[in-house]
Amino acid sequence: MFRAYKSTSSSIFITLVERKALSLGGAKKLMKQSQMLIPTLREMPSDAQVISHALMVRAGYVRQVTSGVYSYLPLANRVIEKFKTIMREEFDKIGAVEMLAPALLTADLWKESGRYDTYGEDLYKLKNRDQAEFILGPTHEETFTTLVRDSVKSYKQLPMNLYQIQAKYRDEKRPRNGLLRTREFIMKDGYSFHANYDSLDDTYEDYRKAYEAIFTRAGLDFKGIIGDGGAMGGKDSQEFMAVTPDRTDINHWVVLDKSINSLEEIPEDVMAQIKDELNNWLVSGEDIIAYSDQSNYAANLEMATSLYKPSQAVTTQEEVTKVQTPDCKTIDDVAAFLKVNEGQTIKTLFFMADDQPVVALLVGNDQVNDVKLKNYLGADFLEPANEDQAKATFGAKFGSLGPVGLPDEVIIIADRKVQDLANAVIGANEDGYHLTGVNPGRDFTPKDYVDIREVKEGEPSPDGQGALKFARGIEIGHIFKLGTRYSESMGANILDENGRSIPIIMGCYGIGVSRILSAVIEQHARLFVNKTPKGAYRFSWGINFPKELAPFDVHLITVNTKDQAAQDLTAQLEGQLTGAGYQVLTDDRNERVGSKFSDSDLIGLPIRVTVGKKAAENIVEVKIKATGDTIEVNAQNLLETLPILTKES
Known part of the structure; x- marks a missing residue:
């Protein structure tokens, strides 16, 4: 009905058999929020840089004991x-x-x-x-x-x-x-x-x-x-x-309240604020995935490769010439000074692999993949050599290193693309000088040509199907x-x-x-957007836990804990829901309803049932968190209605 987000789960409804399978081995199906340790916070923690960390702390799932050590509070433990x-x-x-x-x-x-x-x-x-x-x-x-x-x-x-x-x-x-x-x-x-x-x-x-x-x-x-x-x-x-x-997929992140029909209703300035809020958080994930946009190929960037086809070009080989390249310390500097394309240069990198000197050669606009190189060498340790080691081996400082005339004990490994170059530019092993007209095989001979480069987004997938895309x-x-x-x-x-x-x-x-x-939490964090009766737009962070891992299935909220009709209906619903196999967290705290709803969004249970002003009429409000859909239901029909409501989510 009112949604910008569509869940990938087929349904939030879980059968009784499924619930028994997911039971917590003796953990209670009903818990009172007043009896649980759920220390929610009004604001995001200032030291959090990724949204999952911020929400875990703010929603009362974890607390840090010391750097890198956490207590898993009751919700996280469930x-x-x-x-x-x-x-x-x-x-x-x-x-x-x-x-x-x-x-x-x-x-x-x-x-x-x-x-x-x-x-x-x-x-x-x-x-x-x-x-x-x-x-x-x-x-x-x-x-x-x-x-x-x-x-x-x-x-x-x-x-x-x-x-x-x-x-x-x-x-x-x-x-x-x-x-x-x-x-x-x-x-x-x-x-x-x-x-x-x-x-x-x-x-x-x-x-x-x-x-x-x-x-x-x-x-x-x-x-x-x-x-x-x-x-x-x-x-x-x-x-x-x-x-x-x-971070740019607004439909993924935003859940609209019933007060808003579509994203198009949100004013530009509010949408800009939403985008800024999303971009305020670092993209989580320490690894980059390289995957094909047309096949099942996927690899960690450390191991990813792309389709390689050897060059068939025939070029007349030039004579090697030593040229002066003053103040040129990088490939960019050399290419600009000599007015050549970076792809016509050879990058020389110097490593120590278990105390063995190793030179890695790459086309100038490529980056070395340390993992590929280390795996090829079978080394336990691989680290860049220092300038003193470079001076002792090459007779030159970084920026002027090359593979020509190196001592026999130095292992030279070249990326397979290097063999396609002709008349390339390399360091002359003399500070401030480079060689032009260099040809692999004639002027230097690597031990092997292997894939030691880092792939680039957009390159052809190694299986020949589609192009590589990157994701965190x-x-x-x-x-x-x-x-x-x-x-x-x-x-x-x-x-x-x-x-x-x-x-x-x-x-x-x-x-x-x-x-x-x-x-x-990183995948199921959401920005809940609503519009006040006065027309102001508000948004706040919360979690939409998938049904299988949510600490409870239903958040049962009693608006007025002092109202007898509300108390009686809450008790009735607790019995009905737990009897049907649902795990229920009842918010029985004597708090403002706004605080209860805010905590409910943070905690992120799939279904919220509110016992409010119509308790005496046996009417409750049901909200499906994944979609923002809200409906009033007669309490007697709740168990029949929940599967219908949740099928669309």
């Missing part, structure tokens, strides 16, 4: 428990078994795997009173590998599929954006163990489908994308990213084929069908449980 229930149901279907390992881990296991010294400064390290070394677990590959190593001896005992849900710890240098970058976080981590790769492939595919089912049920807009194994040591991997909504995303899940990375280093072997000792093959599967709360 959301998380509902998500855990969804996970457990889907993991039951694929034969995954839940257990619980300790968060406090002995450092010896991590030294055995080799990760104790390579994981980096994010690892929490501590000692007990006897000076024994421990860590707080950020992941549990070593723990699960040891458990299976000591318990499983034959291929007949495999495959085995275990998982846990627990707090993890990472000493983030700069915690930020609420639950998206914290030092303590809730995670589901699973590990599978196999006698052969066919078995691993089957389980990997089971998890991929289970993750898709979980995130779909949770009401998330997500993409499964090609990802990087990173510190996990994985080979094949897939990330699951919650897509951050476009929040990583919510990641699955890896670990292979024998941990079993070999930790001696986790079994006897195969021929009696030979072989390393166990492993998979790893993670979901950022606490991140789900941020991702859901």
Whole structure:
């Protein structure tokens, strides 16, 4: 009826069977708001930069204990428990078994795997009173590998599929954006163990489908994308990213009150204020997704590639000439000074990969993709070399480096597009000079030509279907084929069908449980717009929780808690709704109705039922949060009416 936003959910109505499936394992279906800890705020917190963080705090879902550490208040806990229930149901279907390992881990296991010294400064390290070394677990590959190593001896005992849900710890240098970058976080981590790769492939595919089912049920807009194994040591991997909504999509963000028929009614100055409010918040999501606009291809920008077709142009090769390029420190400077296109220059970047000097060559208007380069080299560490190292290796400072005449110990890796260049410009390894007329293969020979560049939006998709588009995303899940990375280093072997000792093959599967709360709110935050009786337009932030994760299904608001008719009708509705399987939060506080409605918008339950002035007539007002639709209903017909109202949302 009155809407600018259309929910992607088919219905807010949930059957009794669905409600039992989503029950909170003994949590009450009815709670009084006066008895719950829901400390809402009148204003957005000043330190929040993304809308999910701001609303979680303002709506009373979380409170920060210290930097990167949060308390999950009752509403947040209910959301998380509902998500855990969804996970457990889907993991039951694929034969995954839940257990619980300790968060406090002995450092010896991590030294055995080799990760104790390579994981980096994010690892929490501590000692007990006897000076024994421990860590707080950020992941549990070593723990699960040891458990299976000591318990499983034959291929007949495999495959085995275990998982846990627990707090993890990472000493983030700069915690930020609420639950998206914290030092303590809730995670589901699973590990599978196999006698052969066919078995691993089957389980990997089971998890991929289970993750898709979980995130779909949770009401998330997500993409499964090609990802990087990173510190996990994985080979094949897939990330699951919650897509951050476009700030310019007004239809997504705005929910109109019944007082406004369409967006076109909103005056230009008010619409400008709404757009400014949307742009005031940083776009959440630490990752960029590159995806095809015409196919299913999607990848993290770190792993994304585009369609490459080698150049067929034939060009007469020129002689190499050294030219002076005073005060030219960048590709832009050189191209402008020599009056050439940046695409005719070769960019020379100098790295140290595990103490090995490496030169990366790219076409001048391209950017290096550090992850691709690191993965190609198989390095644990890759970092830019400093100017002293450059001077010692090249004999020149940054800005004049090139691949010609380098010592044999320097590995030269060129992006595949470099081989298409002819008569290019490169640094001369002499301060203030460059070489022109340089041709790859004739004047320098890289060890290899590989894809080490960062793709650009608009380039052709690698599958040849459509063009690449970019979107911000929040990583919510990641699955890896670990292979024998941990079993070999930790001696986790079994006897195969021929009696030979072989390393166990492993998979790893993670979901950022606490991140789900941020991702859901980021996608379901809304600006509620209304018009006052005097014609003034007002807008305020709130949440439209998807039905599957909302802490309660119905927000039952009693306008006048001192009115006996209202009290009686409220009690009647509580019984009807909970009896039908709805989970109900009753606002029984002695507060102004405006404050109650404001808190209701913030908290974000799918359905609001208001017991107001017509309580004596048995009439209540029902509002569907996702659409803003409002209707008066006889209380006796409420249970019959709710499914009809919610079908359109």
